[in-house]
Amino acid sequence: MRSQSEVARSAFRWRAMLWSMLAIIALAMALPSVGYLVANAAQVYGPDRDFTEERATNPRSDMWRDARVGQGGFTTQTGPYITNTMISNIGENYRQLREGPIKTWGGWFLVLVIVAIALFAAINGRSRLEEGRSGMTVERWKTYERILHWFTAISFIVLTITGLSLLFGRTVLIPMFGHTGFATYAQFAMNLHNALGPFFAVGVILMIVLWAKHNIPNKTDIQWFRQGGGIIGSKHPSAGKLNGGEKLWFWLGVFAMGLIVIISGFIMLFPNLGFQTREVMAWSQIFHAIVALIWIGFFFGHAYIGTLGTEGAFEGMAHGRVDTNWAKQHHDLWYEEVIASGEKPISEEELRRQKRPAPTGGEAPGH
Amino acid sequence: MARMKFLCDAERCIECQACVTACKNEHEVPWGVNRRRVIVMNDGRPGEKSVSVACMHCTDAPCAAVCPVDCFYTTADGIVLHDKDLCIGCGYCFYACPFGAPQYPQQTAFGVRGKMDKCTFCAGGPEEAHSRAELTKYGTNRVEEGKLPLCAEMCSTKALLAGDGDIVADIFRKRVMTRGGRPQTWGWQAAYGQDA
Numbered sequence: 075m076r077s078q079s080e081v082a083r084s085a086f087r088w089r090a091m092l093w094s095m096l097a098i099i100a101l102a103m104a105l106p107s108v109g110y111l112v113a114n115a116a117q118v119y120g121p122d123r124d125f126t127e128e129r130a131t132n133p134r135s136d137m138w139r140d141a142r143v144g145q146g147g148f149t150t151q152t153g154p155y156i157t158n159t160m161i162s163n164i165g166e167n168y169r170q171l172r173e174g175p176i177k178t179w180g181g182w183f184l185v186l187v188i189v190a191i192a193l194f195a196a197i198n199g200r201s202r203l204e205e206g207r208s209g210m211t212v213e214r215w216k217t218y219e220r221i222l223h224w225f226t227a228i229s230f231i232v233l234t235i236t237g238l239s240l241l242f243g244r245t246v247l248i249p250m251f252g253h254t255g256f257a258t259y260a261q262f263a264m265n266l267h268n269a270l271g272p273f274f275a276v277g278v279i280l281m282i283v284l285w286a287k288h289n290i291p292n293k294t295d296i297q298w299f300r301q302g303g304g305i306i307g308s309k310h311p312s313a314g315k316l317n318g319g320e321k322l323w324f325w326l327g328v329f330a331m332g333l334i335v336i337i338s339g340f341i342m343l344f345p346n347l348g349f350q351t352r353e354v355m356a357w358s359q360i361f362h363a364i365v366a367l368i369w370i371g372f373f374f375g376h377a378y379i380g381t382l383g384t385e386g387a388f389e390g391m392a393h394g395r396v397d398t399n400w401a402k403q404h405h406d407l408w409y410e411e412v413i414a415s416g417e418k419p420i421s422e423e424e425l426r427r428q429k430r431p432a433p434t435g436g437e438a439p440g441h
Numbered sequence: 442m443a444r445m446k447f448l449c450d451a452e453r454c455i456e457c458q459a460c461v462t463a464c465k466n467e468h469e470v471p472w473g474v475n476r477r478r479v480i481v482m483n484d485g486r487p488g489e490k491s492v493s494v495a496c497m498h499c500t501d502a503p504c505a506a507v508c509p510v511d512c513f514y515t516t517a518d519g520i521v522l523h524d525k526d527l528c529i530g531c532g533y534c535f536y537a538c539p540f541g542a543p544q545y546p547q548q549t550a551f552g553v554r555g556k557m558d559k560c561t562f563c564a565g566g567p568e569e570a571h572s573r574a575e576l577t578k579y580g581t582n583r584v585e586e587g588k589l590p591l592c593a594e595m596c597s598t599k600a601l602l603a604g605d606g607d608i609v610a611d612i613f614r615k616r617v618m619t620r621g622g623r624p625q626t627w628g629w630q631a632a633y634g635q636d637a
Contacts, residue, residue, distance in 0.1 A: 137482050137490065138625060147491075148484040151461065153473035154548035157541035160480055160494055161631050165537045169503040240509045240531070248511055257510045257527040264529050268551045343552050345532070356536040 154345075157352070168356035176360065180367040181242060187371040191378050198305070201384045203399050210419035211395035212412050220394055222284070226277035229270055234370050236263035236270075241363060271339050278332040288316050289324040294407065315408040323376055331369040338362040395425070443605035444519040445562055445584075446633065447593070448613055449492040451625055453600035456481055456491040460592035460601055464495075467563070467591045468580025474544040476560040477592055493592070493601050496521065496542035496560035497632035504534035504543060518584065519606075520562040525578045530554035539631045562603070563590040606633070 141147070146158040215223070239247060240263060248256045294311075295318035301311040303319050311317075316324070338358040341350055350358075381388050386400035398419050401409040413419075456479055464470065464477045477495040498521045505513035505521065512527035513534075532554055534543040545554035556578075565582030568575035575582060583591060593603035602609045610626075617624045 133488055137488065138627070141482060141627070142631075147480040147482040149478050149480050150458065151475045151478040153475050153544065155473075155535060155541070155544045156475055156478060158480060159541065160492065161539045161628065162541060163539065165503050165539045169506050169537045173506055244509055244511050253511060253524075253527055257512070257529060260510050261529040264531055264552075268553075344550050345548050345552060345554075346550050352536050352541075355532070359533075359536065 162352050164353045164356045168360065171360050172363070176363050176367070177241065177245070180363065181245075183367060183371055184374075187374050191374055195378070195382065200382065201304070203385050203397065204310075204403055205399050207386070207397050208399045208419075209423075210398045210421050211425065212398055212401055212409070212417060212419050213394055214390040214396045214401070215394050217394060219284070220391055222277060222280055223391055226274060226281060229274035229277060230373065232270055233267055233274055234366075234373070236267040237366060238370075239263045240267070268343055271343060275336040275339070278328060278336060281328055282332070285324065285328075288314075289321045291318075291321055291325075294318075295321060310403055310406075312407050313405050314411075315405060317405065319379075323372060327369060327372045327376070331365050331372070334365045335362055335369065338365070395420075442517055442519075444607070445498060445604065446519075446606035446609055446629075447495065447497055447562075447590075448602045448609050448629070449494070449627060450600045450602065450613060450616065451490045451492050451627060452616075452620070452622070453598040454479070454491045454493060455598055455600070457597060460493045460596055463591045463595050464560070467583075468561075470558070470580070471546060474546055474558050476542075476544065476558065492627055493596075494540055494542075494628075495592070496538075496562075497540055497628055498560075498562055499632040500634055503537035503539065507533045507537040509533060514567075516564060518562075518564070520564045520584070522561055522564060522566055522579075523557065523559070524567045525556045525558075526567075528556045530556055540628065560590075563588070 141160045144159045144162050144164075147160065149156065149158045240260060243256055243260055243263075247259070251259070292314070294313060298311040298313055298318035301307050301309070303317065304310045338361045341358040342355060342362065345355070379387070380391065384404070386397050387404070390396040390400075398409065401412070458479055461475065461477050461479060465475075468476070470476055477493060479491055479493050481489060481491040483489045498515075498519060500519070502513060502515070502521045504523075505511075505515070508523075509531060510527045510529055512524045513521060514524070515521050530545060530553070532543075532545070532552065534557060535541070535545070542559045543557045544559060545557055547553055547555045561579050563581060563583035565571075565575045565585065566579035568578065570582050570585040583589065588594070590603045593601045602612060613624065613626065
């Protein structure tokens with residue numbers, strides 16, 4: 075065991091070392107400024123010795139420097155694609171972003187999302203109806219809402235396929251179909267993408283307008299996220315008509331990413347409006363591609379949860395009505411509201427009978 | 442093998458637009474499409490300079506890199522050409538090109554542009570040389586006849602030089618040595634890389 079004095083000496087040595095280090099750092103910064111004491115500071119950095127102002131630049135060098143950084147000149151040629159700049163530097167940036175991070179990371183991102191969903195499905199399995207089907211149904215989505223959803227969904231899928239073809243086709247599809255085959259398809263895909271885009275935009279904007287009222291965040295959503303939407307813990311968290319996850323998909327996916335994709339797409343789609351410089355076009359392209367790729371990743375998750383991932387969820391958007399047990403399990407607060415508003419659950423048999431008109435008594439004559 | 446390059450000597454260019462006219466006439470380029478244009482800097486002021494700009498036939502061409510249908514190819518002479526049968530008119534090459542070389546016959550709503558058109562270094566396209574198809578799509582093929590691009594050939598002050606990069610650079614070097622001043626190999630760094 076060390077004696078008392080030895081411990082004290084060691085502590086002193088440490089303290090001395092620390093202070094010496096600090097002194098060295100402080101002096102290394104302070105000592106060079108001693109120069110100010112010798113020379114008058116105003117003389118060294120004063121206006122009469124200011125390099126940037128004093129040294130006139132060479133006008134010829136300036137002109138060529140301006141030309142290199144994309145400053146415009148004068149040209150007599152006219153035409154929609156005539157530019158008066160000699161070198162536009164956006165081109166190389168656009169090329170490097172598109173051919174580098176967007177293609178590589180974007181491609182791997184989509185692959186990763188699919189793998190993650192497959193792993194999740196393999197480990198967690200399907201979210202089952204805990205108490206089975208009740209056979210009674212309540213209305214969840216009205217007909218016009220379902221038409222809007224499926225119109226937008228189908229447009230989204232078509233735009234995804236055509237858009238991804240233009241981005242990854244050269245890497246993936248040309249080796250499969252050859253240059254001529256792919257070019258024929260790409261011409262069709264681009265025209266379809268351009269023609270369908272505006273209709274899809276109308277669908278997205280209608281969704282934002284019509285469904286924003288269902289998507290106002292509240293305290294229930296915080297609890298919903300805390301329980302990971304039911305993955306953490308055994309009890310399913312409460313939710314209104316739309317749960318926290320659906321609200322996230324609405325605000326982040328449909329609202330934010332939707333508007334970015336629509337606005338950037340609009341800029342690219344109407345070059346005839348004339349305000350689009352090459353910079354504006356290139357950046358629109360880049361934003362359109364990045365945001366659309368993230369949106370597609372989100373969409374994979376949405377599509378999985380809405381179909382295979384959750385038992386009883388798909389029929390809500392397919393036929394408009396959901397099983398009462400599904401409603402109690404996933405959207406308990408909404409179910410209580412529906413029942414409180416006086417709506418009576420209808421059995422599936424009743425629905426089938428309503429759909430098929432009752433036989434008009436006996437067989438039709440002539441048979 | 443030659444490595445074809447363009448060089449416009451700004452000390453000699455007098456902005457006569459003969460290169461533009463020669464190109465339009467030789468290849469029957471339609472209205473609104475300009476394979477070559479003259480840009481004037483400091484127009485009407487002391488130190489005014491002009492240069493003639495077209496496709497520079499870049500070593501690592503950005504247009505070819507971003508083309509979604511991979512329609513560009515570089516010939517053995519280093520000339521960057523494209524296949525109009527594959528082109529879908531997406532406009533990506535126009536955004537990527539530093540020189541604003543790619544042109545399209547249309548600019549209308551819904552991004553309809555038509556097939557891209559650009560300077561071919563008077564070397565035609567992928568069609569059979571001197572065929573009707575090559576003439577209508579890409580213009581004449583002077584390189585195949587052993588001639589150089591018409592714009593440079595008929596430049597009145599020999600400001601616009603076209604041909605093998607080494608010979609072009611040598612001619613320009615001799616000029617600079619004779620007349621003094623600094624060399625201005627405009628656009629070469631952007632088109633042919635750092636060591637050009």
